[in-house]
Amino acid sequence: MKRGAGPRRTSLFRKYFATLFAAVVAPLLIAGGSEAWLGYRDERARLNDILNAEARLAAVKIDDFLDGIREQLGWTVQLPWSEESGERHRLDALGLLRQVPAVESLTLVDAQGRERLFVSRIGLNRIDSRADLSLRPAVQGARANGAWFGPVRFQDGSEPFMMIAVAGNRSSVGVAIAEVNLKLIWEVISGIKVGRTGDAFVLDGPGRLIAHPDINLVLRADEAGQRPFQALRGAILDRPGEAATGRDVAGETVLAAMAPIPSVDWSVIVKQPLAEAFGPLYGALLRTAALLVGGALLAAGLAWWLAQRMIGPIRLLEDGVTRIGAGQFDHRIELKTGDEFERLASRFNEMAAELSLSQERSQRIDRLKRFLAPQVAELVDRTGDDSVLDGRRVELVVVFCDLRGFTAFSVRADTDTVIMVLRRYYEVLERAVNAYEGTLIRFSGDGAMVLLNAPVSIPDPALRAVAMAGDMQRDVQELLAGWRALEGRLGFGVGIAMGPATVGGIGSEGRLDYTAVGNVVNLASRLCDSAQDNQILVDIVAAQAIGAAIPLVALEALDIKGLDQPVPVFAVGTHGTQPAK
Amino acid sequence: MRFLRGTFADTTRRLGRRGFIALAGGASWTASVRAQGLPVIGYLGSESPERYASRLAAFREGLADAGYAEGRTVAIDYRWADGQYNRLPALAKELGSLPLTVIVAPGGAEVALAAKSATAKIPIVFEMGGDPVALGVVESLSRPGGNLTGVSSLSVEVSRKRLEFMREVRPTAGRFAVALNPRSPTSDTQLKNLQAAALSLGVELIVLKASAEAEFDAMFTATRDEGAGGLVFSSDPYFAYRSQQLAALAVRHKVAAITQSRDFPLAGGLMSYGGDFSQSHRQAGRQAGRILKGEKASELPVQRVTKVELFINLKAAADLGITVPLSLLTSADQVIE
Numbered sequence: 065m066k067r068g069a070g071p072r073r074t075s076l077f078r079k080y081f082a083t084l085f086a087a088v089v090a091p092l093l094i095a096g097g098s099e100a101w102l103g104y105r106d107e108r109a110r111l112n113d114i115l116n117a118e119a120r121l122a123a124v125k126i127d128d129f130l131d132g133i134r135e136q137l138g139w140t141v142q143l144p145w146s147e148e149s150g151e152r153h154r155l156d157a158l159g160l161l162r163q164v165p166a167v168e169s170l171t172l173v174d175a176q177g178r179e180r181l182f183v184s185r186i187g188l189n190r191i192d193s194r195a196d197l198s199l200r201p202a203v204q205g206a207r208a209n210g211a212w213f214g215p216v217r218f219q220d221g222s223e224p225f226m227m228i229a230v231a232g233n234r235s236s237v238g239v240a241i242a243e244v245n246l247k248l249i250w251e252v253i254s255g256i257k258v259g260r261t262g263d264a265f266v267l268d269g270p271g272r273l274i275a276h277p278d279i280n281l282v283l284r285a286d287e288a289g290q291r292p293f294q295a296l297r298g299a300i301l302d303r304p305g306e307a308a309t310g311r312d313v314a315g316e317t318v319l320a321a322m323a324p325i326p327s328v329d330w331s332v333i334v335k336q337p338l339a340e341a342f343g344p345l346y347g348a349l350l351r352t353a354a355l356l357v358g359g360a361l362l363a364a365g366l367a368w369w370l371a372q373r374m375i376g377p378i379r380l381l382e383d384g385v386t387r388i389g390a391g392q393f394d395h396r397i398e399l400k401t402g403d404e405f406e407r408l409a410s411r412f413n414e415m416a417a418e419l420s421l422s423q424e425r426s427q428r429i430d431r432l433k434r435f436l437a438p439q440v441a442e443l444v445d446r447t448g449d450d451s452v453l454d455g456r457r458v459e460l461v462v463v464f465c466d467l468r469g470f471t472a473f474s475v476r477a478d479t480d481t482v483i484m485v486l487r488r489y490y491e492v493l494e495r496a497v498n499a500y501e502g503t504l505i506r507f508s509g510d511g512a513m514v515l516l517n518a519p520v521s522i523p524d525p526a527l528r529a530v531a532m533a534g535d536m537q538r539d540v541q542e543l544l545a546g547w548r549a550l551e552g553r554l555g556f557g558v559g560i561a562m563g564p565a566t567v568g569g570i571g572s573e574g575r576l577d578y579t580a581v582g583n584v585v586n587l588a589s590r591l592c593d594s595a596q597d598n599q600i601l602v603d604i605v606a607a608q609a610i611g612a613a614i615p616l617v618a619l620e621a622l623d624i625k626g627l628d629q630p631v632p633v634f635a636v637g638t639h640g641t642q643p644a645k
Numbered sequence: 646m647r648f649l650r651g652t653f654a655d656t657t658r659r660l661g662r663r664g665f666i667a668l669a670g671g672a673s674w675t676a677s678v679r680a681q682g683l684p685v686i687g688y689l690g691s692e693s694p695e696r697y698a699s700r701l702a703a704f705r706e707g708l709a710d711a712g713y714a715e716g717r718t719v720a721i722d723y724r725w726a727d728g729q730y731n732r733l734p735a736l737a738k739e740l741g742s743l744p745l746t747v748i749v750a751p752g753g754a755e756v757a758l759a760a761k762s763a764t765a766k767i768p769i770v771f772e773m774g775g776d777p778v779a780l781g782v783v784e785s786l787s788r789p790g791g792n793l794t795g796v797s798s799l800s801v802e803v804s805r806k807r808l809e810f811m812r813e814v815r816p817t818a819g820r821f822a823v824a825l826n827p828r829s830p831t832s833d834t835q836l837k838n839l840q841a842a843a844l845s846l847g848v849e850l851i852v853l854k855a856s857a858e859a860e861f862d863a864m865f866t867a868t869r870d871e872g873a874g875g876l877v878f879s880s881d882p883y884f885a886y887r888s889q890q891l892a893a894l895a896v897r898h899k900v901a902a903i904t905q906s907r908d909f910p911l912a913g914g915l916m917s918y919g920g921d922f923s924q925s926h927r928q929a930g931r932q933a934g935r936i937l938k939g940e941k942a943s944e945l946p947v948q949r950v951t952k953v954e955l956f957i958n959l960k961a962a963a964d965l966g967i968t969v970p971l972s973l974l975t976s977a978d979q980v981i982e
């Protein structure tokens with residue numbers, strides 16, 4: 065049996081598969097997705113807090129570096145200036161240089177703002193130059209605020225330096241101004257680690273790099289090269305308090321947070337590579353993704369299996385129906401699913417069985433039709449059952465009729481006319497037989513034999529027979545009126561008898577006839593022979609069956625060949641003509 | 646096997662002894678490097694390995710900071726001038742013709758300049774006490790340009806401070822002797838520097854010159870004969886690498902002297918003031934490491950070692966009848982008792 069690769073079959077499987085798959089995967093995806101999103105949000109908030117704390121811590125460390133220098137400078141402005149105090153101040157200043165490596169040189173200014181001492185690691189020391197420095201911003205700033213931080217400058221275009229000035233708590237102790245090499249913040253900044261590989265850097269107000277774990281970037285003092293740092297700071301400033309993502313100098317994407325050092329207007333920025341910061345999250349996401357993929361595969365397998373299970377019986381049914389449709393009625397669909405499919409299969413099986421039966425019957429009828437008279441065959445065909453042909457005994461009404469004077473007419477008339485006349489005659493008879501549900505057994509020349517109540521039982525067969533005979537007489541007499549010009553002796557008579565007779569298919573292998581056998585047949589034939597033109601003769605059984613429904617006239621009893629006694633005869637009508645003996 | 650041995654012997658005979666050594670040396674060097682597949686540093690030294698020992702140790706520390714170890718992850722091919730500075734250009738040229746990753750030229754401007762003239766392709770890391778911009782070694786400190794970068798200490802710039810310290814030790818002296826190496830590229834600037842300092846300190850300078858060990862003795866004799874308060878050495882690697890010798894002479898001639906190198910007071914001399922060479926050589930090692938890792942010399946800023954250290958030997962001071970003032974003891978990074 066050909067298994068058609070029809071698109072509908074495939075699409076049904078696909079539909080089932082898609083639906084089942086979606087039913088499992090959709091909730092899985094929603095759950096996984098929402099978990100990932102929430103995880104990302106939480107992780108982002110946590111990183112935000114961590115990085116901000118790291119930034120504050122780093123800012124405190126850098127601030128401590130500056131504060132340490134400021135505090136050390138404070139020691140050099142304890143002693144008021146007098147003529148004798150020069151040596152003490154000098155020792156204090158030299159001590160400071162030794163203590164604080166970041167201080168390159170130190171200037172001490174007295175209460176009047178004059179330079180009293182200058183000590184340097186590189187240049188020559190100056191004692192009591194008394195140069196007026198009172199208008200210097202360092203001196204004025206320190207006097208006003210106690211401490212003053214100058215702008216960052218890059219010496220020889222490379223090393224960052226800054227001036228720090230500190231005033232004593234009395235004006236007489238003057239001001240200490242230190243030139244500080246900010247390169248030494250490197251020791252602080254390179255010690256700051258964020259996470260595993262994250263680090264920190266420092267920008268001044270205008271955005272120049274002051275400190276970075278890679279000192280070369282600072283020393284390069286390269287404006288273009290420092291744009292990534294400024295961009296990162298800009299990104300953080302755009303959303304204050306939040307860690308921002310950006311790119312560092314190496315082009316790596318980083319998460320960064322910032323804390324300011326207000327006293328010097330610097331920004332300390334800590335950064336961590338995004339990949340590292342989100343490392344745990346990525347791990348979790350990867351696990352979720354793996355679960356999702358695993359779940360989806362499982363769902364796909366399950367959906368495939370289920371769809372296969374649903375489609376399997378349908379295919380089996382389709383296959384079975386195709387076979388049955390092709391005439392293979394002995395095919396049975398074997399389904400033991402215990403559900404609607406199995407019921408459907410058994411319905412199909414029943415249908416196949418019925419189809420098989422009806423086919424058998426129709427085959428038998430077809431076979432019968434070959435032998436039976438067309439009218440009987442048609443009857444059998446109509447009732448769909450040839451059991452009507454089985455031989456049995458029934459109460460039968462037999463009607464015989466024939467034309468009078470037809471033999472003489474056929475001799476004289478030409479063949480065409482004879483055939484035309486017979487055709488019209490048969491038509492008239494057939495119409496009447498059909499109208500009263502009679503069974504036309506045969507035409508023979510100008511005669512015909514009709515049965516009522518066999519093979520199909522009908523109510524009031526005698527009454528019908530008489531009514532049918534009446535119609536026949538009326539119509540045939542009309543025809544005869546036209547034909548009497550050709551032959552004056554043409555006439556039409558009918559005989560009706562009722563009684564038990566054996567009916568059934570009687571015949572040989574080559575020819576089967578449905579017919580009746582019994583006295584009643586002879587009697588009807590004899591009555592027909594006895595009837596005059598335009599007369600319908602009825603036997604006593606039929607007459608009794610008709611009763612008063614149709615007027616009948618009792619005639620003289622007739623001697624019938626083969627019967628010992630004369631038979632009572634009735635004629636239809638109100639008056640009767642005694643038939644010929 | 647016999648055939649090979651025969652050929653080898655024949656080649657040896659034809660080339661002669663010198664040729665064979667050169668061939669063998671060259672072959673072994675390339676073979677070892679090729680076998681290991683390591684990057685190679687060319688190291689140009691103005692003196693002998695013995696004199697460079699402490700510097701080399703510092704340099705190797707710097708390489709280790711960058712993650713390199715000699716013999717394991719990097720090979721070093723050395724060239725030594727053994728104190729004959731005129732041999733430096735030839736040695737540098739030799740290195741310049743080798744397939745090196747980087748040339749390290751530590752120990753002063755002479756070495757750096759020799760390396761610079763030998764190659765414009767191989768990156769060079771220098772280490773010197775002078776100002777590399779003023780000496781024309783690099784274009785700027787922040788962006789060196791070309792194929793050179795390196796480390797500079799403040800030794801040359803602080804030679805005037807040595808005069809200042811000597812003056813503090815001998816406050817009554819009116820004249821001081823200054824030792825210069827006329828072959829040093831920085832001698833002129835140092836002399837000007839010192840003369841300006843002398844002017845502001847109100848002292849007279851006697852300029853003594855020496856560019857060979859044989860001339861050392863004469864400087865000390867002259868210092869003593871001229872009645873100078875002390876002998877101030879200008880910054881010069883030739884002097885620095887011969888600190889022991891100078892210290893011995895100072896002790897012998899009873900001359901108060903100050904040099905740039907801590908080795909001098911450690912060997913019995915009075916004082917030293919200058920850059921910390923262990924820091925600067927270590928820094929040079931780190932720079933070389935970064936170049937080995939693929940960074941460009943032109944983009945590595947010149948590193949300045951800002952630390953300048955003062956060493957005082959109190960025993961030498963006592964022998965010279967000097968009382969070291971408190972201000973100097975306060976400033977001293979190390980006082981040798």
